[in-house]
Amino acid sequence: MSKRGRGGSAGNKFRMSLGLPVAATVNCADNTGAKNLYIISVKGIKGRLNRLPSACVGDMVMATVKKGKPDLRKKVMPAVIVRQRKPWRRKDGVYMYFEGTFIIMTGCIDSAMVQSFELLCPCRITQNSVLLDSLLFI
Numbered sequence: 001m002s003k004r005g006r007g008g009s010a011g012n013k014f015r016m017s018l019g020l021p022v023a024a025t026v027n028c029a030d031n032t033g034a035k036n037l038y039i040i041s042v043k044g045i046k047g048r049l050n051r052l053p054s055a056c057v058g059d060m061v062m063a064t065v066k067k068g069k070p071d072l073r074k075k076v077m078p079a080v081i082v083r084q085r086k087p088w089r090r091k092d093g094v095y096m097y098f099e100g101t102f103i104i105m106t107g108c109i110d111s112a113m114v115q116s117f118e119l120l121c122p123c124r125i126t127q128n129s130v131l132l133d134s135l136l137f138i
Contacts, residue, residue: 018054019086020101025066029082029102034068037079037103057084063103079105 020026020039028034043060045053055061063079065072083098090096 016056017086017088018056019084021052021054026101026103030104032105034065034072036067037063038066039063077105079103
């Protein structure tokens with residue numbers, strides 16, 4: 001969890017147990033074709049000497065694909081942590097944790113996926129029709 005804010009979004013984020021340091025290998029929970037992601041850095045963490053930047057649920061990280069489709073590998077992409085195995089205490093006193101640690105990539109949408117989004121938001125697709133042949137970035 002970044003202590004210095006959430007990158008411009010409104011609201012506060014409560015203190016959570018940071019379960020994923022830099023250099024952690026995490027399973028991918030989306031259908032992009034990536035299996036394992038390697039965390040390179042955590043967005044919004046400035047750091048302190050000899051302390052590894054760590055992330056928790058809801059944090060944006062930069063990651064690379066270690067195992068998955070060859071066209072996704074060797075690229076740095078933004079990702080969001082959606083589940084973590086490390087327990088954290090909620091405001092009501094309950095300790096919560098998940099069965100595993102999972103991450104989803106938010107970097108790119110394949111052009112084949114954009115075709116299915118035309119039904120949901122046709123006005124956005126027509127404005128960005130130039131980008132349909134390549135990858136779209138969120």
